[in-house]
Amino acid sequence: MNAVEQVQQTIKEALQQAILKARLTDTEGMPAIQLETPRDKVNGDYATNIAMQLTKLAKKPPRAIAQEILDNLETAGTVIEKIEIAGPGFMNISIRKDYLTEVVIAVLEQGADYGRSKAGGYVKIQVEFVSANPTGDLHLGHARGASVGDSLSNVLDFAGYDVSREYYINDAGKQINNLAYSIEARYKQALGIDAEMPEDGYHGQDIINIAQAQEKEFGDALLQKNEEERFAHFRSYGLQIELGKLQQDLADFRVNFDEWFSETSLYENGKIDVALNKLRTNGHVFVEDGATWFRSTTFGDDKDRVLIKNDGTFTYLTPDIAYHGDKIARGFEKLINIWGADHHGYIPRMKAAIQALGNPEDMLEVSVIQMVQLYKDGEKMKMSKRTGKAVTMRELVEEVGLDAVRYFFAMRSGDSHMDFDLDLAVSQSNENPVYYAQYAHARISSILRAAQEQGFTASDEHLVLLQAEKEIDVLKKMGDFPQVVAEAAKHRSPHRVATYIQELATTFHSFYNAEKVLDPTNEDMTRARIALITAVRTTIANALRLIGVSAPEKM
RNA sequence: GCCCUCGUGGUGCAAUGGAUAGCACGUAAGCCUCCGAAGCUUAAAAUGUGAGUUCGAUUCUCGCCGAGGGCGCCA
Known part of the structure; x- marks a missing residue:
């Protein structure tokens, strides 16, 4: 305390x-x-x-x-x-x-941990986010999901939850087969053979690049293999490349996971059967029209769902149920899934599955991230000019800058439909909100550099001198931080941290304009104020870190 | 048709059921011989609509209107 x-x-x-x-x-x-x-x-x-x-x-x-x-x-x-x-x-x-003024002492003592609390009671909580299929580039929507998921995880951790971040790799289903077939077709095309892309193939430039690299490495040698071997090769190779790219893109986005969970492992470890048997034992499975069904309507879903199709294969739901069963078996007390708005219809059946496996309905929380609309020159812009495809996360970061992208997504509640103003995000001016907070941090850093040159040091012995109105404002705002983090965690609303950063920066800037920090004629006051702004800088840096934005010493 | 999310100043967004509804952009007027003006100060400007619950509703419930998304033995 x-x-x-x-x-x-x-x-x-x-x-x-x-x-x-x-x-x-x-x-x-x-x-x-x-x-x-x-x-x-x-x-x-x-x-x-x-x-x-x-x-x-x-x-x-x-x-x-x-x-x-x-x-x-x-x-x-x-x-x-x-x-x-x-x-x-x-x-x-x-x-x-x-x-x-106690808050100044608290911040200086706790440093990078100021704002941390035990509010969450160390509940074991897992946050699963992004989980995009490894079949192409991450796009705009994934960027928002990654930003919100990472920020939320940081906030939960800071608020005293025991957090694990997880990415579910859909490496078992039909989409991976399509990936392999797509690479095969592109490979043949690279060899000058007239090959058709599969119906649900992936047409991205990344697939062409992979195929051309294969053509360079192997020439036409892969054609000599039988079809099964060639397919297996493209499948595992494509997966490796695509997954590596995802991991790199996310790491570059300052998003790191504790666990990359493979769907295939569920098959290999028999966990799908475990889940199916549990559903059967609990009496929530029936057979009809040659298919095996999950009676999800028992738990409020609007229709029952197929688990095993009449051709004997699983629907996508089945491994997903097994996956969530496995999460629970691993001891997580709370599961948070961050999904795009296009998956929200899936929530009732997943919640039904959680209950059918014998767990309380609220064990699973699903945060739906609404769609992002890019605007440029005041116009809606869905497609990338360069590729004609949806704008990728990487392109967005290249164009806008990492800090601005993270900040823009962190500013908004995930459940608001969002318009992303590209011109505003790109602008290197006072119009851009990301600079406002960073500027406060850089400005303080600058003052502290000057203080050092002039031989001033911080002291908490004269904090009682901090009585000016603007100083009181800063003290109070700074004192709010731990509670802001705890509330943001409780409501799963990391954007509150961004709002707070804005407010804290405002109180600081306002203080700065009203009072002079370095005053050779009043050394006690100067030392107290250095302590104050040092604490503010720490608080801003901590808050920015939670939303994945850097805290520069100079700009 | 059914389900989900969202309707807040001109624009984009905030607000555990609480006091005079915050912030940014834009608009208007001021502030640098002084630690960084990417800053500060001031002004105008908003809860879609109709009921209900409550001492009190931007918040909760229902209807209506509007925007987006979802309704497959696809993932």
Whole structure:
């Protein structure tokens, strides 16, 4: 517990004591006391709506309850400087100014860990995201999914969850066969043979490149192999290349996974049968029209789903159920899947499967990431000019820059349909929001460099001097960070961190314009302010790190 | 037709059921002999619509209107 949390804890305990003393409820009925930071600072440093929450229990109007709490509250000698009733029954609390500066000490002590908390209780949680088929390049939508998934994972980790990031490789189904056939066709074409692409083939440039590389390496030698061998070769080779490319693209996007889980391994380890048997044992499977079905309607799906087709092969659902069964068997208490909006119709059957395997429905959470629309020159732009295909993640990063892409996706809630303004993201000017936060970090770095040259050092001995309005604003905003992270984790909304970064940068810039940090005529104040801005820089860097954006010392 | 997501200033987005609805772009007016003006200050401008639940609704429920997505023994 850092210094700020201790202050909050002290206030909560004092309120609880007062409530008990006033006999408004007993220990059993005591609601959790929420301290929020009021929007408007005339309403104090903290506010609580506890009096409103107690209306039902105490059967009195909120303001009367608030008054009774006040009458029984011991404030002498505590951090509470002032407490008053406001509006419909809020209790606004001002704390002694010398306690506000505790946050600076907390940040300087915790450094890169400032903002970390135990809010998540170390629940074992798995986040599965991207999971694009290894049959081509990642595109725009994957970039958003990767950004949101990675940011969410970072936030969960920081908020005290035990997080694992996982990518599910669809390396077993029909699409991989199509990949192999597509490479084969391109290979033949590279040899000058008239070959037709398969009906559901992949027409991307990457496939042509792979085939041409094969032609260079083997000439026509692969034609000598029998069809089965050649197919197996293209299949495994294509998979290796495509997967390697995915991994590289994601690493370059600052997204790293703990586990790359192969669909094929489910077949090899017999896990599909394990899952099917469990569904059968639990009575959720039936046979009809020559197919084997999962009675998902038992769990609210709008129709039952085929598991084994009448040709004896599995539908895509079957290994997916086995996969989720395996996740649970590995001990995860919570599964979060991040899916594109085009898969959202799949949620009810997957949730049904989770339940059919004997688990609570809410064990699986699916975050749906809505579509991204690129705009350039005010016009909708779906296709890449270069390739005529959907814009790839790599192209987007090349054009816009990694930080801007990560920031733009991190800014938005995943469930909002998003318009990505390419001109704004590309612009290297004050119009671009990513620079705003980075600029604050660079600016502080610059001041600290100057401080060092002039022989100033930080000191936490004179923090009490930080009394100016803008300084108080910065202190309070900085103190909010751990709670912001915890809330972002709880609501699975990493974009709240981006919103926070914006706010913290604003309070800093505003402070900067109002007060001079380096002042040779006031060394104590200077040293206190250096401590303050050092803490701000750490907080901004930590927050930027959570959303995968760099914190530059110079720009 | 059924299901899901979303409707907030001119535009793009925020807001655990709480106080005077935030931010950015754009618009208008100011601020650098001074630590980085990619900054600051000020102004105008918004909850699609109709009911309901509640002390209190941008938030929850239902209807309507609008946008996107999904409804396969494809993945």
